[in-house]
Amino acid sequence: MTSTPAPAAAGAAPALRLRDLGKRYGHHVALEGVSLDLMPGRVHVLFGENGAGKSTLISMIAGANAPSSGTIEIGAHRGAFTSVGEARAHGVRAVFQEFSLIPQLTVAENIALGEEPTGRLGLLSRAAALHEAQRVVDALGFELRPEAKVDELPRGKQQMVEICKAVREAPRVLILDEPTASLSEHDTQALFTLVRKLRAAGTSIVYITHRLHEIAQIGDEVTVLRDGRRIATVPADTSEGRLVELMTGRAVSDIYPPLPPLAPGAAVRLALRGVDTRDGSVRGADLQVRAGEIVGIAGLVGCGKSELAQACFGLRRIAHGELAVDGSTRRFGHPADAIAGGVWYSPPDRKRDGLVPMRAARENMSLSSWRFGELAGRRLRRRREAAMVGRLAAQVDFPAARVGEPVANFSGGNQQKALLAKGLAQDVGVYLFDEPTVGVDMGARRSIYEYLAKLAASGAAIVLVSSDLPELMGLSHRLHVMRGGRLVAEFDRADFDEGRILEQFFE
Template identity: 40%
Template sequence: MGDARPPLLRMEGISKRFGGVRALEEAELTVRAGRIHAVLGENGAGKSTLIKILAGVISPDEGRMLLDGGEVSFASPAEANRAGIVCIFQELSLIPDLSVADNIALFDPPRRFGLIDRRAQRRIAEEALARAGAPDIHPMALVKDLPLSRRQMVEIAKSLARQPRILILDEATSALTAADVAKVFSVLKRLRSEGLALLYISHRMHEIAELADECTVFRNGRNVASYPAGTKTDNEVVELMIGREYKHVFPPKPVSPPAARPVLECRNLSWSERLRDISFSVRQGEVVGLGGLDGQGQRELLLALFGVLRGCGGKVLVNGKPVALSSPGQAKADGIGMALIPEDRKTEGLMLPMSVRENLSFASLDRVSRHGLIDRAAEDRQIEEMVRLLAIRAGSLDMPVGGLSGGNQQKVVIAKWLMRAPRIILLNDPTRGIDVGTKQEIYQLLRRLADAGAAILFYSTDYDELIGCCDRVLVLYDGMIKRELVGKEITEHALIATALNISGEQAA
């Protein structure tokens, strides 16, 4: 059934180029009040450019925007905010050293006698946090002391405090726990019922299915389809996004598990109250998954193995020999050969202002140096090999890595460590916030690396990835391994039941 109401916002004939790169070409978008409109497409399809134009971050080269039927343009995000358009970008805009309340009221703090009214500011923060479904976050807590998932909730609260008419969410749930995602969904549905227009950008198809009323698909800078949510299958949507037939996303697993000896072994690994007597092994050529609800010790386990955490108990063995992992430098050294693909590529994996070339070679400069001097020819050969292997798409290797799409940034993070030819690869939710096409490429790469002899430990918050990629899955609960799933035992039912600590008979 069509909506007879006039659109709240229309974008018509929007084009934008960056140098010789076409980001958008004659793009169109119609947004209505009281609706959740999903915007879909691969990284680099033009989605981010479109919402940056709408949010006043950049200006279009051509085209126009109509708000309430009148033509508008925004020279800054502040102008867009005043018109009621607020965007929650995937990259957080919070200032870590300020409190939650300071961040929420940063651009328009309440004043009394010319000074910031701290009591009113705290009240505004409490109301915004409650509206965002996060009343448990203390308004006086420092943002830097909060985990990534709670910072994302503060970002949402900060946006709601501006009383938007159009709220744009760009991968706003990618860093959230399952419990927080459920709260955000409830908030978004309530905002829709209150008459807000919501633009929702996500690569998680199940989120689109649950939330969206309408969908628009972008490819190569153009909108290629708009349709009511639920009228196309996931495969049809993916084919629209990638412009080709969608093949099975996961590569085939080995018929029988590798019989090689363990490359990595943990024996009774413990740390604080977060890890308790963790024992397992990963063999050469094997992909072992880490499952369980978010926050059950999976990230701490990866950090402990990579030498980031201090004061760990237990033993770690590499190729049967005990090793001391007191720093990342020791973990990545040739004698151990470990690499960690971190959770947050923006803050932990890349130096955004530096070039693609510099980011690629940074972790392996010691391998392309002689007597303290970098062998540029050797460096270039390895960089070219990585760009080809991972199909990294960049206008130039000398451009800032922050200018790449999210999927290509993640490829750079992975390539940076592959240049060290690691024997043990630790991955911390590596496909968060990237498109289905790039995910498929990463899945294929993981299997090729395992087939070439790497031992891979793979944490993912996506059950489909654990089922499709892993030979075994270790399900963690409260810092302990509750169950090991092997082969056909790796099912969604078994993963969820074990993650919820349901008994073995029920989880089978």
């Protein structure tokens, strides 16, 4: 199938042209006949569900993947890029959803990687690398120390390092794949300021996001992909409802499901009183979450919101204060103690911390149940496991026919569903969800949101940590703001106001 190229601006030559680009893996067609003109000084948004072909398309533009058919045209180049280095030589830079950092190196070393500055004798110059990194960090307005080791940084700051790498030199074409997934609203706006500067300087920007509200803020036009084909290219101010309809092929009513009402006098299932962590990341935290309640935690990257959830799960040591679950004071020394005590934590980096990518989805879903759930015992009962996994897959809308495949084979949305199912495999009453929709498309998000609402309706207490403020406002009964390791403000649902909440992010 050949698609008509997206329209070019009158009189302007495209910065990059794609003609009938396709990619096959054996009999599987990942992308077919996609043609696009990417214009200089424009932000072109790619929108679609996981598996629609977005990642395949940008991997070919960036030289990380070779097309099976079609051509890429930029300057005098015609054909396909044979490597990332060749794409970079033509001015194409990319920030992928999956980080390409070397954890043992510093921020400055990662930013300079592959283009390290040298001194007069041709030796690597650490001082020059630090100076250059500081220049890029300052230009972006990010809070990063160039000498810090990357493996000591939270995911949000690692995202900042990836962005710094890509824009160290002004690119001709910049690809941003879910760049705000782990950024706070403040850092997102800093990134948007950079994007607008690059657009004004003539850079062509390809922007992938699953956050609908970002499209009109930063985009000029939107190309919707579905099942590996270009469905339409429309203006960025197209209504959210129409975009979702183009993406899924069906109308979607409201993104967020109705929240279950909180029962009068509902029991407190999780309580924190004056909690300080040993590492100082959380200070004086007081928090209550009742049965059937979803409490959101918002704040800047590094504010302590993830650390708060981790302290409740035994991943960070509590130095002072009290943690109570269902009225009983607890002190978890290890995540296993927390699960046994009825608390579950879903981490933000599902591939590194939540799943075993090369093992079957079935095994990932049932893993913790082997010790804490109905599968506990000396022998693994395969029939019982199959029955349980079938129930779990149905609960989270996971494709049951594929539970035997390695979880690495699945889209981000289905990987997240496998992680959610894993949390249902034992008797738990308190759930801590840390960035549960990172890298998840809008169709899968709706399933996850419904899952959270049903979980709350069943009487669970839920703490929802997210960098997506509209998501928190759409899903929470109450919302707390963290700043500098402290819970500094609380809002009831009736009082939610994005401007007032954002004000509390800053001193």
